[in-house]
Amino acid sequence: MFVTGTDTDVGKTLVSAILAKAWGADYWKPYQTGVESAPGDTETVAALLGPGGGHVLHPPACVLRAPLAPWAAARAEGVTIEMAGLRPPRTVAPLVVEGAGGLYVPVDEHGMMIDLVVRLALPVVLVARSTLGTINHTLLSLRALRARELPVLGVVMNGPPSAGNREALERFGQVPVIAEIPPLERVDAAAVAALAARMPDLASLSRAARPGR
Numbered sequence: 001m002f003v004t005g006t007d008t009d010v011g012k013t014l015v016s017a018i019l020a021k022a023w024g025a026d027y028w029k030p031y032q033t034g035v036e037s038a039p040g041d042t043e044t045v046a047a048l049l050g051p052g053g054g055h056v057l058h059p060p061a062c063v064l065r066a067p068l069a070p071w072a073a074a075r076a077e078g079v080t081i082e083m084a085g086l087r088p089p090r091t092v093a094p095l096v097v098e099g100a101g102g103l104y105v106p107v108d109e110h111g112m113m114i115d116l117v118v119r120l121a122l123p124v125v126l127v128a129r130s131t132l133g134t135i136n137h138t139l140l141s142l143r144a145l146r147a148r149e150l151p152v153l154g155v156v157m158n159g160p161p162s163a164g165n166r167e168a169l170e171r172f173g174q175v176p177v178i179a180e181i182p183p184l185e186r187v188d189a190a191a192v193a194a195l196a197a198r199m200p201d202l203a204s205l206s207r208a209a210r211p212g213r
């Protein structure tokens, strides 16, 4: 599945680790930017999964230094990204693919992150903030996904629980909120394991997801 978000820094990497743990999945971040100022998400997921578990963490296809959209970070380094040439890893286990930023982040001269989701033909988990402002960002992201007929497994709300925002997202977005992640005192392997134990199973979410819903 493809883990996208309503924005950068919304919790995609944390949610990717929780889903990989819950669903015995491998992980891949095809376009990693910002490594001049922060560790890559693959390293973070490795730490959050902890030892064992047999998860394969596939190396990114492209690692860029600047904390920018892939298209802009590539230009800053004088390199060119060609999304058309991207080859996803072959896996036996389910694969969690993490995007960079949100759906309308430019990847190369021709395509956005949402075009990558279409190319990979993966169902989507959308990570959203739980707080004020999330209704607009989340409904716009869902609308973009549906316009491309991408199946949505569900929304994960990250942050202080908000029953009102949850109700609004489910009602107006016609989508299940599959998990609510509270603010964590420690973002570590123990917290990830505890949250993974509460995730719904992948098969039932996949059955419920319908293209164009």
Ligand SMILES: Nc1ncnc2c1ncn2[C@@H]1O[C@H](COP(=O)(O)OP(=O)(O)OP(=O)(O)O)[C@@H](O)[C@H]1O
Binding pocket: 005, 007, 008, 009, 010, 011, 012, 013, 014, 015, 041, 099, 100, 101, 158, 159, 181, 182, 183, 184, 185, 187
């Ligand atoms: N529920 C939470 N409680 C505490 N800290 C959190 C929580 N969710 C995310 N964070 C922290 O917020 C920061 C951003 O989260 P994360 O790296 O998962 O965002 P992202 O959406 O993957 O960003 P990017 O677009 O760079 O990939 C991280 O330092 C993470 O540990």
Ligand SMILES: C[C@H](N)[C@H](N)CCCCCC(=O)O
Binding pocket: 008, 009, 032, 033, 034, 066, 067, 068, 069, 070, 100, 101, 102, 104, 105
């Ligand atoms: C560097 C950062 N953490 C992400 N990897 C890239 C986020 C790009 C966001 C671009 C934008 O929406 O303005």
Ligand SMILES: [Mg+2]
Binding pocket: 012, 013, 014, 041, 098
């Ligand atoms: Mg991330």
